[in-house]
Amino acid sequence: MAADAQFPPPKVLTYPASAPPSLITQGAEGRVYKTTHLLPDRPSALKYRPPKPYRHPILDARLTKARISSEAKVLERCWREGVPVPPVYAMDPAAGWMMMEWIEGIPVRVGINEWLGERPEDGEEPAEAAEEAPLIDLMKRIGTAVGALHRTGVVHGDLTTSNMMLRQRKEDQVNGGTGAESKAKAVAGDVVIIDFGLATQSMADEDRAVDLYVLERAFASTHPRAERLFATVLESYKHTFKKAPSVLIKLEDVRLRGRKRSMLG
Amino acid sequence: MALEKVELEHVPPTYQVYAAFFRNVSNAEFLHAQLLSRNSEFEYAFIDASSVISRLHLLSAVYSAVNVLLDGALRTPNVHSEIVVTIFNTANILQIADAYRRWGITPGKTKDLVVVKVVQPPSGPQDETQTQIHAQNAIWDHLRQNVQGTPAALTDAELSQVTDWPKVRKYYRLNGVPALDRLTDEKERWKQSESLAIMGMALRGL
CATH class of the missing domain: 3.30.200.20 (Phosphorylase Kinase; domain 1)
Incomplete structure (x- = not known):
């Protein structure tokens, strides 16, 4: 109260x-x-x-x-x-x-962490590709969703895995199943982007690249153990619209200098 | 009785919303004339049912108008005209007459009619339950005497029989929308069109 x-x-x-x-x-x-x-x-x-x-x-x-x-x-x-x-x-x-x-489901952040949570802390053995398939598929869906957003000329301004929801699919709502199945459910669902409080309209490579950079950094700090999978997000983003490849080239510049643009010019 | 008491979330219980649906209305001219002459016995929102997609679509307009009423920010003479203007999603409130022509009752055109009545709290202390029952009966008697048409249930199944899609698509800018065009499932397309119309009304004037 x-x-x-x-x-x-x-x-x-x-x-x-x-x-x-x-x-x-x-x-x-x-x-x-x-x-x-x-x-x-x-x-x-x-x-x-x-x-x-x-x-x-x-x-x-x-x-x-x-x-x-x-x-x-x-x-x-x-x-x-x-x-x-x-x-x-x-x-x-x-x-x-x-x-x-109201999006029925969990934030992508929670889904990824639930998936990772069951993995041994120190065991650095690289996972079998097949075993990781549901997580990799989620990375692809994230890339597609962000690509669709940028294609319409909108830049989110605060892309993180907390600002994406996994909309539960009807068939996944039943609880139970084997361990592997329930683990896969943690990263199942349609990616829905939320919180457009800082969004702006822009078609510029620069702004789009900064959007991706913010996501990349957020991803690395929230899910350090899945960092290597971020490349999959970018790879699927690349195919979502015509100018996507040039945004990715711009992203390399942004990585070198950080989010803020040069104060010169 | 085909006058439905509609319960809406976030509407104080002292406000009652009633709605009815009439098919094959033959006296649109008469009803229109009562609106024009501002006959105080005809304080209703008369909506041409061909512009209504679904119950949710209609109720969204009613809720928006009631919310504006609660805010004390009506842009039109009363909550009933506010409903008609809300369902007509434009910024320009000078186009009230236009709103009535498109969404309200039109002599010679309107065949199927949705009627909404919002009863506001009485100013003096009264026995509320008694008043409500009385109000509902009185409204229904009045409608039955004055609307020449066949009462029908206010359901999506009934409403969808009379929706004029070319008109609705035009006024809610549903033509050439990528989100709709990619859908092949009719039911899904209907659902998404409903969402877009509700969004259009919510964003009216922005």
Whole structure:
């Protein structure tokens, strides 16, 4: 309750629903609640950008509205183009919230770590290729999803394995099965990219390469034991759109200098 | 009774939403005239059912309008016109007349009609349950007396029989959408079109 008092939910969530909203994440800029849209059996993720007391109220209202709106616009654009993102259900930019589809599943980060978790800590024996097939397939799906995103002219701005969900497929929802099967389930599902709070529209190789670089670095620090598999992500990315190969060439430059562009020129 | 009480998430219980569906309506002219003359007994959202894709599509529009009402930010005279304007996804509220022409009731054109009624909390203290039952019966009696048509269930199965797809595709910009064009499964395409229409309404004006 103390937390509730400290972080009051948006007004829309104070109205009754079949189940109380639950706070899923709390970031610097906003919060995500799990709630419902229209009907009890239509789960939804509500993203809320609360007012910032340290900003002038007029500026704050304007920024909040612009940011929620721009995120929704990016989601619509991606969705129309067939990029796997959650569709927007409802929004109130002035009130700072947006409802979208609740993706049933786990973040890619959790899936990969669950997969890796069962491996012996020190045993450095390289895994058999066949044994690793489900994980490699996930890498390919990540590359395809990011490629689809970039093809539409959107750059995510914060690509990590936490900002990708594995949407559970119906046939995988049943629990049980052998050890190998349940392990494969950890990395099964369709990759859905989420959190477009920092997304921008850009077709530039540079911006796309930085997007990939951020993912690469995040991947290396979150899943050091799977780092060598990142090449598979890039390999499948390469075939998703015409300019992808030149983005990968640019990526090599970005690796040498880091995320920030040269301050010269 | 074919007047359904619709329960929506995040709507205070003091607001009641009722909806009904009439097929083969023969007196659209009369109903249209009541709207034009602002007859206060006809405070309904009349929606041409040919522009409705599904229940979710309709309910999304109703919810958006109620949310705007709760915010105290109506851009049109009342919550019922707000529903019609919401389902017509454009930024320009000066096009209210256009919204009515496309999505509302049109003399000579509207054959199948969805009616939505939002009852707002009474200003004075009253026995709420009694009032609700009374309201639901009274609304239904009034509709039955004034709408000449065949009551039908407000279900996806019924609605989908009358959806005018060329019109819906045009107004929700569903033509040439890669996400839809790649689908071969009819049901999946219907579901995705519904999502896109709901998204279009949510993003209206951006």
